[in-house]
Amino acid sequence: MSKKLTISSIKKSKGNTPLVMITAYDALFSKLVSDSADMILVGDSLNMSFAGKSDTISATLEQMIYHTNAVCAGAPESFVICDMPFGTYVDAQSALLNSIQVFQQTQADCVKVEGGEDKAHIVKHLTDNGIAVCGHIGLLPQSVRSEGGYKVKGKTLEEKEQLLRDAKAIEEAGAFCMVIEGVKADVAKEVASSVSIPVIGIGAGVDVDGQVLVFSDMLGLFEEFTPKFVKKYMDGATLVRYAVGKYADEVSNREFPKEEHTY
Numbered sequence: 001m002s003k004k005l006t007i008s009s010i011k012k013s014k015g016n017t018p019l020v021m022i023t024a025y026d027a028l029f030s031k032l033v034s035d036s037a038d039m040i041l042v043g044d045s046l047n048m049s050f051a052g053k054s055d056t057i058s059a060t061l062e063q064m065i066y067h068t069n070a071v072c073a074g075a076p077e078s079f080v081i082c083d084m085p086f087g088t089y090v091d092a093q094s095a096l097l098n099s100i101q102v103f104q105q106t107q108a109d110c111v112k113v114e115g116g117e118d119k120a121h122i123v124k125h126l127t128d129n130g131i132a133v134c135g136h137i138g139l140l141p142q143s144v145r146s147e148g149g150y151k152v153k154g155k156t157l158e159e160k161e162q163l164l165r166d167a168k169a170i171e172e173a174g175a176f177c178m179v180i181e182g183v184k185a186d187v188a189k190e191v192a193s194s195v196s197i198p199v200i201g202i203g204a205g206v207d208v209d210g211q212v213l214v215f216s217d218m219l220g221l222f223e224e225f226t227p228k229f230v231k232k233y234m235d236g237a238t239l240v241r242y243a244v245g246k247y248a249d250e251v252s253n254r255e256f257p258k259e260e261h262t263y
């Protein structure tokens with residue numbers, strides 16, 4: 001991106017071209033994605049596709065700060081979101097102290113917290129104290145254990161009405177945008193049009209104010225993860241295996257290094 005977005009330019013973008021959000025966990029990829037992405041999310045999904053764990057529950061604040069620093073170093077001109085990990089925003093006070101750690105130890109532009117109506121008081125305490133907040137409603141990956149799995153939301157009238165209340169509450173608490181994950185497309189569309197801040201979808205259909213995907217999913221690098229909402233824009237795993245296999249063959253056959261790689 002040529003010009004770094006701001007909280008107010010993101011808010012004002014509602015109704016214009018959809019926002020492009022993508023995750024990155026290191027400087028190498030943040031630099032590569034920064035050419036095309038409006039916003040870079042340092043997602044706690046890194047606990048799965050970077051650290052190899054089976055869910056996001058065990059991600060720590062220290063880990064998020066480490067990766068956020070790497071992402072900011074690779075993309076100093078990009079708008080960066082740091083995902084607050086599980087257990088770091090259980091009440092307003094701890095949420096603020098932990099978010100202050102993120103702001104003081106990294107160049108992140110905002111934090112992201114999962115939750116709706118029930119977390120609005122926490123979002124308000126953060127925004128009242130100078131921490132910009134991106135909300136996250138719908139399917140909440142940090143609730144995987146309590147919910148007994150990843151469940152698409154918005155399938156019943158109750159769920160739809162809850163999502164509308166969640167979005168309203170997060171907006172009123174001062175969030176400048178929110179992610180909506182794993183929600184029926186017609187419901188996500190209604191949620192997006194019910195608030196005046198951008199609603200960025202993942203598995204929530206096309207009628208929202210932007211899209212977010214995990215970079216390793218869309219590049220086909222994270223093979224064990226193939227939910228319906230992911231589109232593979234590259235077969236990364238095959239490309240990497242092919243290249244490393246060719247290197248291995250050439251080492252075995254003494255074809256590499258050649259004269260031009262030799263002092």
Ligand SMILES: Nc1nc(=O)c2c([nH]1)NC[C@@H]1CN(c3ccc(C(=O)N[C@@H](CCC(=O)O)C(=O)O)cc3)CN21
Pocket residue numbers: 044045048049056139141150151152182214216217222225226227228229
């Ligand atoms: N690499 C990666 N990509 C992600 O998008 C992602 C993560 N990790 N980690 C954190 C969360 C977890 N996410 C998930 C994980 C599983 C499903 C899933 O299994 N979805 C089912 C639908 C279930 C239903 O129909 O209710 C699917 O088959 O798509 C969805 C989102 C999204 N997030």
Ligand SMILES: CC(C)C(=O)C(=O)O
Pocket residue numbers: 023041042043044045046083179181202212214
């Ligand atoms: C899936 C996105 C929205 C996220 O929260 C993450 O990458 O952790």
Ligand SMILES: [Mg+2]
Pocket residue numbers: 043044045056083141
């Ligand atoms: Mg996350």
